[in-house]
Amino acid sequence: MFRRSKVSDKGVYAILFAALILASFIIPYTLLSSPPPYVLFTFWSLAAIISILLAYLALRR
Amino acid sequence: MSSGELYFPLIALFSVFMLASMLLGVVARRRGALRSVEEYYLGGRTLSKIHFFFTYFATTYSAFMFVGLVGFTYLYGVGTLGFELIYLMGTAALLSLLAPRILEKARSLKLITPTQIIYAENGSRAARYIVSLTYLGFMIPYMSVQIIGPAVVLSFLGLPREVAILATLTTVFIYVFYGGLRGVMYTDILQGSFFLTIALLFAAYLAPGLASSQPQLHTLPGGFGYWSLERFVSLTLPWIFFSITNPQVLQRIYMARDRSELSRGILMFLIAGFTLTLLMVVAGLGASGIVRIDLRDPNQITPYLMVNILPEWMALALALAVWVAALSTLDSILLTLSSVISVDILGRASVRVGRYSVLGIILALGIFSYYTVAPVVILAVASSAALLYLVPIIMLTLFEKPSGKEVSLLTLTGFITYIVLFILRNTAYPHPLDYASISALIITSIIALIIYARKKPKSN
Numbered sequence: 001m002f003r004r005s006k007v008s009d010k011g012v013y014a015i016l017f018a019a020l021i022l023a024s025f026i027i028p029y030t031l032l033s034s035p036p037p038y039v040l041f042t043f044w045s046l047a048a049i050i051s052i053l054l055a056y057l058a059l060r061r
Numbered sequence: 062m063s064s065g066e067l068y069f070p071l072i073a074l075f076s077v078f079m080l081a082s083m084l085l086g087v088v089a090r091r092r093g094a095l096r097s098v099e100e101y102y103l104g105g106r107t108l109s110k111i112h113f114f115f116t117y118f119a120t121t122y123s124a125f126m127f128v129g130l131v132g133f134t135y136l137y138g139v140g141t142l143g144f145e146l147i148y149l150m151g152t153a154a155l156l157s158l159l160a161p162r163i164l165e166k167a168r169s170l171k172l173i174t175p176t177q178i179i180y181a182e183n184g185s186r187a188a189r190y191i192v193s194l195t196y197l198g199f200m201i202p203y204m205s206v207q208i209i210g211p212a213v214v215l216s217f218l219g220l221p222r223e224v225a226i227l228a229t230l231t232t233v234f235i236y237v238f239y240g241g242l243r244g245v246m247y248t249d250i251l252q253g254s255f256f257l258t259i260a261l262l263f264a265a266y267l268a269p270g271l272a273s274s275q276p277q278l279h280t281l282p283g284g285f286g287y288w289s290l291e292r293f294v295s296l297t298l299p300w301i302f303f304s305i306t307n308p309q310v311l312q313r314i315y316m317a318r319d320r321s322e323l324s325r326g327i328l329m330f331l332i333a334g335f336t337l338t339l340l341m342v343v344a345g346l347g348a349s350g351i352v353r354i355d356l357r358d359p360n361q362i363t364p365y366l367m368v369n370i371l372p373e374w375m376a377l378a379l380a381l382a383v384w385v386a387a388l389s390t391l392d393s394i395l396l397t398l399s400s401v402i403s404v405d406i407l408g409r410a411s412v413r414v415g416r417y418s419v420l421g422i423i424l425a426l427g428i429f430s431y432y433t434v435a436p437v438v439i440l441a442v443a444s445s446a447a448l449l450y451l452v453p454i455i456m457l458t459l460f461e462k463p464s465g466k467e468v469s470l471l472t473l474t475g476f477i478t479y480i481v482l483f484i485l486r487n488t489a490y491p492h493p494l495d496y497a498s499i500s501a502l503i504i505t506s507i508i509a510l511i512i513y514a515r516k517k518p519k520s521n
Contacts, residue, residue: 010158013154013157013158014154014158017150017153017154017158018154020150021147021150021151021154021301024143024146024147024150025147025293025294025297028140028143028281029281029290029293032281033280033281034280035279035280036279037274037276037279038279039279040139040140040142040143040279040280040281041139041142041279041342044139044142044143044146044147045142045146045335045339047146047150048146048149048150048153048335048338049335051149051150051153051154051331052149052153052328052331052332052335054153054154054157055153055154055156055157055327055328055331056157056328058157058158059157059161059324059327059328060324
């Protein structure tokens, strides 16, 4: 018998979303503070695309 | 092309759009928009994914996208993209995790207003009235932004500001008064399709300037050192929670036909929102590579481009897009606030009272818009910041069953904290960090967590 995880699917998605949003605040002001052109543009765009994919997965449940 | 030349073509174009919008309001009435309170405010809870997508998209994205966002990007750089996309990430998270639960609750409790999700189950009178007054008190500036912003843009093209305000108020009044949510939804489809198309053309026209855009705009804190971390956090944080704090978008979740249509509509919204954001940032960065504008007010950049850079047909189309984007946000807030007045404040859930509430708000708004001129973005952001203290209260009512006293305590604490600190921040202790809304959010979060922990059954 396997025991169910204490963290629900919804909890996992919530943690992933929170990490993504937090990274979108922290990384541009630390690691990417003086980037070449379009690096920040690409970073935030990718983060937004990942959030849409996460939303897709969360809504499919 | 100089300012003022476009007066007559502009009038003609606006007249056509005004008539079309009013006609859609009449069509909505013929289709039973006034049949019941549920029909008038929620479209009978029958919105398909397409209807949900268009009304959510057109409600969320306002004239700010064409005026504020382009101007901010032009002057302050790519930090503007971060600000807008973090909003989208927050919305993706909240809608995907909470919207199905909100829909379920709205259906089982037959909720009409956004305020009801907080007090319907526990009967908190304090929450009912304080939250309603918070919505009314802080959404009026947000609504005025939707009127003043386009009026400023149109004045660059020769249309007097007063005429633009009157045209906006008259048009939106007619189709909301006669068509209710169905009037709003039909016009949202027209408006949303139109301004998305124009955004594409606008960005395509300015995109060639991307290659020579200012290098400083690609870094942080960007042009004029605007995007300091404090400002970035202060402006962005309230928008992360926009989808549950702002009543007009929260109420839209109640309207979906079922969970499946809601989910698909949400995904369509996220993709379209992402696209529109990229387009407007491309337009702002591209413009910086094409022309040097000696202006410091971000709200004047788009009007400058319209008058001096864009071809005449595009300037006209963009002016109309700014106006319809404003209308599509204004109409939704108007209808939502009328539901708050009639159901939550007056306690009279009738279509007749709702329609007279619409009239009352329009009159108040006319006075407010005519006599108030303030920076577009600051006003819009202030309204969302003021609603931030509602986040833990809404979360708690979604996941637990707090008592009326507990909800009243939370509401009063959050509201008083915000108001006191808001006054301090605007008088004695100004600071770039919006400590008023953040403190109110933290305090209500702590109290909500304590209540939640006490209610959770103790594990063995």
